[in-house]
Amino acid sequence: MSAKVGELVFLQQLAKRFKIPAPDFVVEPVSQSDIKNKLQIWGSGIVKPDVLAGKRGKAGAVHKVSDYREALQLLKKTAATEVNCLQPRTSYIVQAVPADIELFSAITYNTKFLSPSLTVSLKGGIDVESVPDSEKATIPVDVFRGLNAYQASELLSKLGLQGRLNSSVARCLVNQWDMFISTGMQSCEINPWRASKDDKIFACDFKAEFDENNFKFRDIGFELPEYPTSEEAFDEEMRTWSASSHQGQAHVSSLGGKKILPLLFGGGASTIITETLAQCGGDPMFLSDFGGNPPYERMKKTAEICFRHKLGGASLLLILGGKANNTQIDITFAAIADALEEWVGRNGPLHIPVVIGRGGPGLVQGFAAMKKTLENLHLPHVIFGPDTPITLVAAYAARLAACAGLELRED
């Protein structure tokens, strides 16, 4: 679970607090006189959208301006223009700073070192993956002791940065580490740092992800801005519902499918079932994971939200998971069955097949509760026990959805 932030949050909330030099900026809406004054001081500025999309420059959303009239127009236009299908929250203009050199720095948790790591390159301003290995370097950082200026300086020297600039950048990298570890980030990238030979350094673009499981993030000291979302109402409601409790999973991601409504259980199982559905033309509506032994109320509300948003348009309801370790099948199935009955009570009869596959504690009691409901609602159904592989069940469900979709439309 992570929360992303971009450059504007860095400029407004983090740069000063962690003594990271950053260019001056103003945020739209801005008055004509303010922007005129700023541009007189700066010489020129760069208009950018505040959006959580990468590669804003390549998308044509970043503009250098020196005329205040043009700046005003661009600020309004940029704030209203989607970048990579994402609507910006607002736009802002930052001071254009001169540079003799551009650097890249990133701190993240590294799966090779199994610790934090610092990556630096003197080829900043471009996608770091396109920089050859010989021109970038990564070192592990001790999670307890943190990054010290000596380590950072040595890394910069190794890449060829010497002199006063080396020690100035090293200090900035230490401050970046302080920000990273003090706010519970799980990755943090400044690209580029723009530095001039007269020892002036500015962090000129920024992106980071906070670890929502880290208590430091929960006490970060400011509210994260709310970005316009392109997610469906279903995803939004489920995200809120999922975050409301740690009791059982309530994790969904829309896939845009039109056929199968899948209520799936288990992190691994949900992935391979969805993979199989997609491979076999099952066109799943979303990826879901409702494992983790949810109590009755949690599971019922989860199912209720899924049914309210998706059941009316589904060709097949699939309830599938592997052999559960802890999840009580009787409780989860009773909750789903009750939610299904209530949906039919509110919306009228349903005519889609239901395919079920599961194993685990309370299995037969769960099947009994589900079977009773399906019979009461006259829903065609097939129920598999744990002796049928879940991927075979998924493949069968995909074929059944195709048949049911056609036949039910004829009916």
Add this chain to the structure above:
Amino acid sequence: MRAKSLDDILKKGDRIAVSNITGREASKVSVLSQRYCGNIVAGWALGKAGQTIQVPGADPIPVFGQFEDLMAAFKDGKKPNKIIVYSPPEAVYGDVKEVLEHGTGSIETIFVITEHVSVEVTAKLRALALEADVDIIGCNTLGAINAHAHVRAGAVGGDAPEETFKAGSVCILSNSGNMVNTIADYLKCAGLGVSHGISTGKDRLILTPLKDLLLLALEDSRTRIIVLYVEPGGAYEQEALELLRAHAVVKPVIAYVSGQFAEGRAVSLGHAGAVVEGAGTSASAKMRLFDDYFQTPVYDPAQPKELMELLGKSRRGIRVNTLHDIVPAATAIVEACGMETDFSPLQEIALRPWFVSLGALERKLPRDMILHPVPVPEPYASLVERYVKSGLGRVTARQSMRNTSHASSNDGSTPRIYGYSVMNLMKKGSFAEAVLLYWLGQPPGRDFEVQLFEMVLIASLTNGPGTISAQAPKLSASAGNPPNAAMIATLAAIGHVHGGNGRDAALMLIETFAKSGLVDPYDKANAPDLDRLAQAFVKSFKEKKNLAKEAGVDYAKVPCLGHPVFNAEPVNFDPRERVIAAYMEEHGIYNVFLDYYHRLTRTLAESGATNKVHAVNVDAVLACVLMGMAWPLLVEKRITVERAADLPFLAFALGRSAGGAGEYLDHRESGTDMDMRIPVSECRYLGRVQD
């Protein structure tokens, strides 16, 4: 890594301590593990010192308040050497630190089951464990199993690990805990069992990375094949494949890489670490890495011959596209590499539906899509008989009901009974109707049911002051107690043989009619053959009675037949039952259960099982009236059998406690204190004076 072999991770003789053991999941899993392999020596949980977790059929698990106390309680050589952490995410760091501080020299491996541990804490755990030379599996692992040693740590195998894990030659290393079980299940279809199964966890940092575990699997003498379940994210597979290329020992690997469908979409997979971080960490990139290593294209069931040649040549293994292809792929590897299976394949991999009801849809399906149910295997088959096929009554899900009720609610302004406003019920003005709503979960289905209920309540009020349930409130009043004590006394003086016999009657009726096809108990025309049912019952009753008499033991009487007062005639009636029967006759109401009861008492007399036609007593009428209301709800599975069986007893208790209140009022008004006392002179001693 500290472990030098897979057995070092988990073996027979390991002694496990469990953190936060009194938690919901930890206690449940620990009990199951203790029953499976008995390797949990203790647990700890703050503020729970001195408690014990009872394990039916196995040693109980002592609970300590802190890990330090736990370690102090065991002698050297008996101290735990493995830890399972079930602590909440925010407590994991502190608990692991405590383990490392106080477990030095003893603790070898820590399994961190907890999910949602922050990546910073995970990195800190790694640093601490490295320094202490302790292995950490996780976080978010399900644990591990050593099938040859019949031991597990954590919840691998769920509640029946012996069912899934047969000892064999495959080591399963999986990012998903559930997939360890699922793959082990699949492999049985290829005649392969498991040497070790390890859930690595799939948080962002996997603290025991794949390369370390693979090295142990390559050097494990029992392991001949390695199966990997891999998700996107992390560089673990790149490192692992470098190791495989460099290692002298070659063992075939079967790899399944999941998550390709999510590429190019803003979709996060179920596990926290399944996040693509850069080149080489996506599902597609990992698939390419494995295919390059295997030098064999992905498994294709249609090309077995060419595949066998390639497999036999490289002996490195193969990737599968679908998880169930692990079975034929494993079979192909066994054959191509000249191995033998661990046992005969247990069953073919196939669709095995337990229940099929496709109705009209079935006629429109292609032939190969029409499925037929297969026999349900044990241990499920007997449960299916009990829960699914018994046909009567609802099966409910159990849950904590501390602050929860289906029966009543109050939204701050309106108290409700099963969703019905108490104020509206008050306006209708029938206490009996409201009680039936409370007891049945819905309003009574027929108008006359309320009247019948009123009548049985009145009948239950009293049978005179001599009954023990009338004596009890009088005793209480005589002692100077307040009214509630008298009510309690009344209720305490009814029981199985006085008032409570209606419960037995209800259960008898449910058993008798369960398979009779009865749907509407008020429909005389479609009633089952009651004489046949009565004869069958009497035959069975006589057999049991004779056997009991031969054995010289007491036998179970037919519930609610006969009465101590109304028993002098060859054919007897309880006058209260007669009033209700007359009302029903007058209003054209038929009750199949009452009809059955009368036929039963006659059949008993005719067959010689009894010497007279006993009265169908008021408890029987209670049972018949309430079963009349409950039966349609049992058929529709709206209420449980237990609820239906309790209704007659509750009705009697309700009526009689009102009667007891009447006795109390009278006695308090007119009696004297202690007047119920029996003088010493009237009391008899039946024993021998000892001094």
